[in-house]
Amino acid sequence: IQEPNKKQWSLQDFEIGKPLGKGKFGRVYLAREAKSKYIVALKVIFKEQIEKYKIQHQLKREMEIQTSLRHPNILRLYGWFHDSERIFLILEYAHGGELYGELRKRGFLSENKAATYIMSLAQALAYCHEKHVIHRDIKPENLLLDHEGRLKIADFGWSVQSRSKRLTMCGTLDYLAPEMVENKAHDYAVDNWTLGILCYEFLYGVPPFEAESQSDTFRRIMKVDLSFPSTPCVSTEAKDLILRLLVKDSSKRLSLQKITEHPWIIKNADPTG
Numbered sequence: 001i002q003e004p005n006k007k008q009w010s011l012q013d014f015e016i017g018k019p020l021g022k023g024k025f026g027r028v029y030l031a032r033e034a035k036s037k038y039i040v041a042l043k044v045i046f047k048e049q050i051e052k053y054k055i056q057h058q059l060k061r062e063m064e065i066q067t068s069l070r071h072p073n074i075l076r077l078y079g080w081f082h083d084s085e086r087i088f089l090i091l092e093y094a095h096g097g098e099l100y101g102e103l104r105k106r107g108f109l110s111e112n113k114a115a116t117y118i119m120s121l122a123q124a125l126a127y128c129h130e131k132h133v134i135h136r137d138i139k140p141e142n143l144l145l146d147h148e149g150r151l152k153i154a155d156f157g158w159s160v161q162s163r164s165k166r167l168t169m170c171g172t173l174d175y176l177a178p179e180m181v182e183n184k185a186h187d188y189a190v191d192n193w194t195l196g197i198l199c200y201e202f203l204y205g206v207p208p209f210e211a212e213s214q215s216d217t218f219r220r221i222m223k224v225d226l227s228f229p230s231t232p233c234v235s236t237e238a239k240d241l242i243l244r245l246l247v248k249d250s251s252k253r254l255s256l257q258k259i260t261e262h263p264w265i266i267k268n269a270d271p272t273g
């Protein structure tokens, strides 16, 4: 059933622009709503792909979760519609594209940018956790930038809406916390671990446990085999924050609140995010 004021969108309501990228299960296009001229990103997902991989429930959950989330650092999902063979997600357009692109282009980020992104992520994740949502797939590809360079977490395709311990595996290995790699029940603290991984990757240009093979990465994560290269030169405070997040015992990781109060964040992050 449709809520009374819910507009039923269709492809005819949009003028399709350039392709923005091809994500999983489909492509994303720049689009404009014909009447309001409002610019959006339109993600096209093929139904036969969703059926083939049996992820209808995941997509449904994403839509439920995303429509209830409102935060400056979370990419909006305005709505969706479908035709005979495709599902369309009407998304906020992130003009700056993937943060990944900026990281690859520059090699590594300044402490000011890294701290600003980590602060924005901590605030967005604290908001998600208040709503009992664990994203579980925070990685540079899922982080977008708006026209002001503000970070937007996207793609809640892997998120879960519950306090219950989750056992399903998801995401690439580099960003998985030990308890996820061990396929043990995990909770909110997985996102805190991932912030430590991202903070390291923003400052050094590579994730901390990168290795030739998946099994080597697995081993390095389980051992928390962490070392800091001598270049680029990174402040002691930044290393302190990383060391307080990449802790195997999930209960001992720095809380999201404490991250926003860490000296390195206070000193280096732009307050406007």
Ligand SMILES: O=C(O)Cn1ncc2ncnc(NCCc3cnc(NC(=O)Nc4cccc(Cl)c4)s3)c21
Residues within 6 Å of the ligand: 020, 021, 022, 023, 024, 025, 028, 029, 041, 043, 045, 055, 058, 059, 062, 075, 089, 091, 092, 093, 094, 095, 096, 097, 098, 144, 154, 155, 156, 157
């Ligand atoms: O297009 C790019 O590569 C980058 N780009 N550049 C600018 C830009 N502005 C907005 N969005 C972009 N990309 C889409 C980001 C997403 C948000 N939410 C998603 N959700 C999803 O894919 N869910 C989903 C799909 C298939 C199956 C299942 Cl289970 C879940 S994808 C943008």
